[in-house]
Amino acid sequence: AAGVIQSPRHLIKEKRETATLKCYPIPRHDTVYWYQQGPGQDPQFLISFYEKMQSDKGSIPDRFSAQQFSDYHSELNMSSLELGDSALYFCASSFQSGRAGDTQYFGPGTRLTVL
């Protein structure tokens, strides 16, 4: 079965640079979520999109922005990168069948290292 695809899998950037992470949800999934997992921590919700509209916002810094496109893929844009942004970034997708709570399926993650 098709899974969530994230690219790139690894990314190395310098401080103050920008980065763009991409997420391709499972086919027919209409909701995308972004999570940040720091070393030794649990995933923290950043932002989500439902039907190409932002649906909720978590602990996402103002330096970050995201959007969902007409083909349902999503991009997380990160600017003015800081050392503390080094983390594993997960994208998850789900299908909202009229009742919130359907299972989120995670991608393999993008490991971002900021030097």
Added chain:
Amino acid sequence: AQTVTQSQPEMSVQEAETVTLSCTYDTSESDYYLFWYKQPPSRQMILVIRQEAYKQQNATENRFSVNFQKAAKSFSLKISDSQLGDAAMYFCAYRSPYNNNDMRFGAGTRLTVKP
């Protein structure tokens, strides 16, 4: 706000034996979803099992089962006939149906399987 607590940072089990991972949560909601995710060394987040709070029957997926005690707000994961491939970080997660994207994770339990 809902919180998820995993009181066991680390657990170990002998291959072929059974182990139970604990999870408790705090919520004022009566309807919600609970999940166990597994994160092996590859860091991929893999769904293990899902429980809907309005269902009294405990969820089961092959060797994985849960003991869901709604009144006690407890959601433990039992792994039977443990295999070396079960070694991973296990995260308990809570999701509210009223807040579409509010999935909260516990701090995780690192499970080691001894041959």
